[in-house]
Amino acid sequence: MQVFYRQIASMGTRLEIVIPGLEDSLGFILLRDIENELSMINRQVSNYDPHSDISKFNSLAPGETMEISGYFSEFIHSGLHLNTLTCGYYDFSLGAWTSKPDLIPDNGSRLAAFLNLPLEQRIQVKGKSAGPLVEDLKLDSGGIGKGIAISAIEKLLHQSNIQAAFISFGGSSVLGLGKHPYGDTWKVGISDPEDGRRVISELELMNMSLSVSGNSMNNRKKYGTGGHILNPVNGSFYQGRGLVAVVTKSAVEAEAISTALLLCRQDEEKQLISNFVDVQFYRYENN
Numbered sequence: 001m002q003v004f005y006r007q008i009a010s011m012g013t014r015l016e017i018v019i020p021g022l023e024d025s026l027g028f029i030l031l032r033d034i035e036n037e038l039s040m041i042n043r044q045v046s047n048y049d050p051h052s053d054i055s056k057f058n059s060l061a062p063g064e065t066m067e068i069s070g071y072f073s074e075f076i077h078s079g080l081h082l083n084t085l086t087c088g089y090y091d092f093s094l095g096a097w098t099s100k101p102d103l104i105p106d107n108g109s110r111l112a113a114f115l116n117l118p119l120e121q122r123i124q125v126k127g128k129s130a131g132p133l134v135e136d137l138k139l140d141s142g143g144i145g146k147g148i149a150i151s152a153i154e155k156l157l158h159q160s161n162i163q164a165a166f167i168s169f170g171g172s173s174v175l176g177l178g179k180h181p182y183g184d185t186w187k188v189g190i191s192d193p194e195d196g197r198r199v200i201s202e203l204e205l206m207n208m209s210l211s212v213s214g215n216s217m218n219n220r221k222k223y224g225t226g227g228h229i230l231n232p233v234n235g236s237f238y239q240g241r242g243l244v245a246v247v248t249k250s251a252v253e254a255e256a257i258s259t260a261l262l263l264c265r266q267d268e269e270k271q272l273i274s275n276f277v278d279v280q281f282y283r284y285e286n287n
Contacts (some may be wrong), residue, residue, distance in 0.1 A: 001181055006031055010038050011146055012048070013170035019157075020164055020181040030160050037152050044072040045141040045148065047099045057130070058095065058138045065124065065131035071148055076123075076130055078144060082256040083119050085275040087268065089260035091232035093122050095138030098230050110136065111235050143259055146173035150209055150251035172212040175251060176205025193243050194286055201245070201282050209251035213258035214243025214284075231263045238263060241286035248279045257281070 004019040004027035017034070019027060044053045053072040060066060068076055079092035097111060114122070114136050122137045124130060146169045154175055157165050164178030166186050176186030185204035192198040193214045203210060215229065215238055229238040246258040253276060261281055264272055273279050 004030075008035065010035075011042065011046075011149060011169060013172075016166070016168045018166040019162060022162070026160075030156065030162075033156055033160075034153055037156060038149060041071050041145070041149050041152060044070055045075045045145050047095065047139075047141055054139050054141055057132070060131050062132050062135055062137075065126070065129040067128055068125075068130045069128065071152075073128070075141060075144065075148060076125060076139075078148075078252055079139070080119065080123070080125065082144070082253065085253075085272075086256055086260035087264065087272055087275075088119075088233055089231070089263045089272070090143060090256040091119065091230075092139055092141070092143055093119060093137050094230050094232060095140035096136050098228060099138065099140040099142060108235070115232055115235055144252050144255045147209070147211065147250075147252035147255035149173075150175050154251070173251065173255065174205065174210040176208055176210070179206060190243070190245050190282065190284070192284075192286070193241060200284055203245060203247055203280075203282060205247065208247050208249060209254045210245060210247050211251070211254035211258040212243055212245045213255075213262045215240060229259065229262065233263070242284050244284075245282040246279060247281070248276065253279075 001020055002023065004017070004022040004024060006017045008015050017031065042049060042052065046052045047054060049055060053068070057066060082090045083092070114134070117134065122132065122134050124133050149169070150167060150173055153167050154177065157177055162177065164181065167175040174188055176188070180186050185206045188203050188205060188210055189199040190201040190203060190212065192200050213229065231238060244258050244261040246254045246261065248254045248257065257276060257279060260272055261269060261283070
């Protein structure tokens with residue numbers, strides 16, 4: 001069987017595209033559309049593009065607003081909604097400490113004061129405009145940015161009448177569309193965060209998205225032993241060695257849920273999951 005397969009660099013990682021039965025001529029047209037859509041998403045929600053919508057938002061003074069539209073509007077409205085559904089464990093307003101942790105000097109009291117404010121007192125959204133209400137509000141797209149991209153790619157696949165495909169951002173944000181050509185599902189191996197060569201679980205996807213959150217060895221090398229995942233409930237960075245893998249229909253929800261489950265207490269899992277539909281998750285603790 002002919003398989004269209006390509007790798008491209010996008011959103012700070014490697015995007016893999018696998019589409020069984022697709023001719024190269026049609027595959028390259030689809031690939032161009034995917035690259036154009038990803039470029040648009042980056043221009044709107046990339047923290048690393050100084051000209052993106054999110055960067056412009058983060059440069060606003062408290063009380064100022066800007067027009068929001070497209071993927072940036074989706075990002076803001078999804079972020080607010082998912083903060084509520086995850087009982088506060090997903091919080092996209094902590095970019096001053098997460099996306100650029102050296103942005104502000106802080107001995108902990110500044111973060112504590114910030115977290116003491118409900119999210120609706122940090123950000124204002126009125127119609128098609130939004131802006132910060134407090135000085136330290138900096139949005140971070142790292143939590144659901146790849147989920148928004150996965151959802152956009154899935155829409156393009158449906159528009160092109162693609163029945164089966166496998167899309168992966170570095171193995172941590174994955175879409176399994178339809179059936180594997182030699183089975184009912186797409187199987188994804190989950191690697192040990194301490195040893196990427198060791199598979200600790202295998203999850204199956206069919207018209208579902210997967211998100212994996214954890215403090216991997218690569219992240220610890222990049223961000224230090226404190227990691228990069230900030231718990232908005234207690235104000236501490238996650239320093240565990242485990243991971244949580246979430247499988248659900250919505251790629252955007254999967255990203256937020258995996259982060260929330262990684263951070264929440266295990267006695268809070270049931271309440272958190274009850275706010276969503278058809279969620280499966282796998283937790284691995286490496287003590």
